Structures are given as C-alpha cells and as structure tokens.
Amino acid sequence: MLHTLSDELLLSQVKALAGEERRIHRQILETLLEVDRRQLHLARGFSSLFAFCTDELGYSPASAQRRITSMRLLKEMSPPEREQVQAKIESGRLTLNHLAQVQSLARTERWNLEAKREVLQSVEGKSVRQCERILASQMTSPVLPRETIRPVSATQSQVTLVLDEETLQLLERFKELTAHRNPLATNAGAIRLALQIAVERVNPAREVKRRGAVVGRGAVGASAKLESDTGLPQSVPTREAALTHRPLSEQSSRFSSRHPSRPLRRSVWQRESTCQYVDPLTSRPCSSRFKLELDHHLPFSKGGETTAGNLRLLCRAHNAFFGGRTKPAL
C-alpha cells in the first residue's frame, strides 16, 4: 500500500505517526506513574518496575530504564509542573532521552529538583549530541565508562568496569595469597576464585562447621531488613546461642523471639532459594534471587511464630510490599 502513496502523502503520514508516538510516550509515562503508585508490578509478582517493563511489557533493558528514569523525574514534580513537561514531551520539545539523562546525572551530582528543573530547561529542544554536551558541562565529577558485560563466545563474556585504587590493591594482594591456586595470576582467575570463596561464605544455606558455639545474626520481619550473611557480625542474644544446640522442632515450640536461630535460618535457606511471593490473581511467582530476606508468613506482631513453617524468603521489594500492606490504614 505504502509504495502507491505520493511522496508528499508519505512524508505527511510519517510525521503524523511520529506525533502519535510522542503522544504515546506521554501516556506510557502517565500510566507507569500510576502503576508505580499502586505498586501493581509487585502485586503481579515482579520484583521491580524494571522487571515488569522488560518481562511483561517486552521493552529492551535500555528502553525500560529510559522510561522508568523519566517517570521518576516526573514523579518528583507537582501535578501542574508535570502537566507542562508532559505537554512538551507530546510536542517534541522534550524527549524521554532528555528526561532520563537529566535524572541520571542528577543522581550522581546530587541535584535537587530546582537544579534538575534548570538543566531540563537548558536541554529543551536540543539534539541528543547537544544535550550530552550541555550535561557534560554541568558535571563536577569525571565521567566513568558504564559497566558492561558483552558475550565474546558461547561461554565467555568481556566485562568492563572501573576499579578504585583500594579494590585494585585488594585484587593484587588476593593474587599473591592465592598464587598456588591461580598459577598464571590472571585477573579473571583471581576474580573467579574470590567469588567462589565469597559466595560460599555469604550463603545462608551453608553448613557451618565450627568448634564452639554457633552464632546467629540479624533480625527478621517486614520492617527489619534481614539479608544473607553479607552484613557485619552482630551481637547474639545469649538464649539464641543456647537454642542453637537444641533440635529445630524444640526451638520452634519454645522460641518466642522474632529472631530465628542460625540453624533455623539455614533450614529455610536450604528449603528455598528464591522469593516466595506468588500473585494470587495470576499465580505468577516472583522467584527473584536478589536481596532475599526472611519474613514471618503470619506476622510476628499478630502471633506468628518464629518456626520453619512460618518463615519464608521474600525479596526486599515484596517484603516491603507486605510491610506496607499490613500497616494500619490512616
């Protein structure tokens, strides 16, 4: 059909479609704002708005990030100001790229909304290259290359990242200490070995073989952030340390603290390795493995026991989601 159109009609059609696309960009940002406000992405079993945009809406990671970052900037504005910016998006004076770049730079430069507003005005109507130049002139810290992971073969990837001096010294020291296990002293070999050791160390499901008392750490519950053993050691309640020598079943019945013993935590981590949230509407499981925390299925404040049966793993987003839901209505 298109090949039968006159040049004039074809150009007019593509311009109309571009206008329609800008109008849709505005609507996408508006609807994402409302989805975010209602936390519907969490309710539907996604651990983040980014996961919702890529997995459910089908956006590429870069497209999803651009829309979410733009939306976050709009979210900070008052409704009248937001309306003005959205009108400019529709007219083409501002684009998702403008908003996302300003918001991203604002994060590293720690700008307040007033500063963002000024910079956004200065990039209005500017091309991508012009916008980048203006933003570069506003930077006070050096521009670091973005971290990238690019596959170079079926089993290998090229990773680009910037290390500070301290990290570099740690890497060199690690290579010295492990030279017998990494004879060629390659960075890749050292990183692999370091990560193997680190992952084993922070995995809460690991069996601990130590002489003397076994220690536990951390708190549990929607408001208390309990992560894997990545944090610093904390002091341990005496009765908890004592309980670690009892069978789990006995601990479960007697232990009335919201703090689970280390063996109890380990048993939950051995049973589960992903977020246990399941959307009641679609049955979609979250299954995130990121920032997992222990949670009382029946809240401790409502009589829920600190037992293996009442504990589960939730990602931080869903733990907070439940925390918000269980708060008394104002």
Ligand SMILES: [Zn+2]
């Ligand atoms: Zn989750």
